[in-house]
Amino acid sequence: MGEEGTSSAKSNFDRDKAEKMVRKMASSAVNELLQRTELCDVVIKVEGDRFNAHKIILCSCSEYFCALFTGAWANPKKKSYIIPGVSPAMMRLIIDYAYTQNVDVTEDNVLELLAAADQFLVSGIVQRCCFFLEDQLCLSNCIGIWRLMHFYHLPRLTHKVFLFILQHFDEIIAVSQEILELSVQQLSAIIEHDHLNVRRESTVFETILHWISHQPDQRRGQIFELLSEVRLGLMTAIYLQDVVKENALIKDSAKCVSIIDAAVAKFMDLRCKSSKPDYSDRLSRPRLPSSILLVTGGKNARNAATGLDAYDARADCWVPIRAGEIRRNHHGAALLGGFMYVIGGRNRGIQLNTAMKFDLVNRTWHPVMPMNCCRDHVCVAVQNGCIYALGGFSDDLYHNSVERYTPETDQWTMVAPMHTKRSSASAATLRGKVYVCGGYNGTRSLTLAERYDPNTNQWTVIPNMRSSRRGLGIAAYKDLIYAIGGTSSGSIHLRTVETYNPDTDRWRNAPSMCCARSFFGLEVMEEQLIVVGGFGGTAAMLTVERYDDDVGMWLRASDMETPRSGQSCCVLHGLHGVMEDLFHCGSPTMPTVVEAAGGST
Known part of the structure; x- marks a missing residue:
């Protein structure tokens, strides 16, 4: 800004200050x-x-x-x-x-x-x-505030409270009885909504029964009206037949029995065809996810550029996102402030120091400040509103250096280096600390692990993993650090899993994955670990696995459309308009996101 602009801004500030006085x-x-x-x-x-x-x-x-x-x-x-x-x-x-x-x-x-x-x-x-x-606003009073809003014209607050109810429905019904005081119209408005966040559709049916039992004489006649808003096709055939259909209220209503029979038929039809969810069918249309897994970049044998795909864990389906081709692999990805960032990695053999952010609402890419050095096979973590880029390599130089990106200033700042040089490592945050495990130092795969305290700007070595791993994934899950897969050498790919407990300062073995893999995507979503693609020793993979600690075993999920290796993942929460656009409207392709040679955007 020139002197004239500075003088004008100061004049406006002084005038505003004077007017306030x-x-x-x-x-x-x-x-x-x-x-x-x-x-x-x-x-x-x-x-x-x-x-x-x-x-x-x-x-x-x-x-x-x-x-x-x-x-x-x-x-x-x-x-x-x-x-x-x-x-x-x-x-x-x-x-x-x-x-x-x-x-x-x-x-x-x-x-x-x-x-x-x-x-x-x-x-x-x-x-x-x-x-x-x-x-x-909290779990115990949100229903009461929402009911109060019906007496006023306060659209902004009403909308915000309603979205809070939809997002936290499972938690609300566990701690609050206010839902029993809703009118049938108000309850219907909640349970019919695409954004209702429930892990199991049976929760909606059981909530209806609880609501009716609160005033059975006045409410039993409204069972069909409410049952029609339940996504019955998302329940299992056994639950529909043995629980729903056997309920006394359902048995007394021929219309209810008819809709249950239609739901069972729909469930069996989808199961036989192994078809994708039908978003046009009200009976079986999945609720819009409260969070989605985003997979960026990577490569396969035929193509070094891949798009941006979204995974809905509840519907177990994949949807391509209109974002163009992302010509990066072995990069990092992070979500921060409503933007998805892709950081470092390589493009057609060129090592990158660049970073870009993707606006998920407007579907546009924007360059941000490059890192201080190129970082191929980098790992990233988010803590305290900043992105940390750890290690990697460039020109055969392996880094122990760490950079921190602050979005408010669009600046990368060097922080304390790790004790160990490493690329192909993985990082996660737990209890305010950044953990990094494994990797490759130019000579061998590593068992070494350490953690960073942003408050003291210091790294502390923690006990070694039981297995050396590069191309691994680590994640904070159930208050533990999970180290998953990777390769202990160029040819031995691992499916083993081990966990680190910060309280005991020890590693222990955990259930192994179904498939051995390295350089895959890993995130925590819907209280599960989700593992995506990777390299299995001969080719890029498209298989997906999920682990639920309550079950204690790994299960297969729907495959990706395209095999990927060297991709990166992050989880998007909220942004309701984005979810609706993705999973109900489809997404045409955009032009390729091209970066110039030499690591510049």
């Missing part, structure tokens, strides 16, 4: 007049209490008083008004706000104050009550 002084002066009851031209009477005020001040903050004092039927000579439907305490708060622009919103007064502010059209107080309710 003038308004503050004027407010203080008028408030002093009120305290001395000087020049007051109106008396507000509420339940026997009298409040002196100035008409012009009340008009400035309340459309109600403006209409009362200046409307077509107003009497300019009238000085006394009896105001019904409000308590003296609330009127005092409203009048004080008119003079000071301040109001103390508390848990004890927020509901009455919101009602009074809405009655007198004091938008400033309404807004502050909304902010207070947003800050207080």
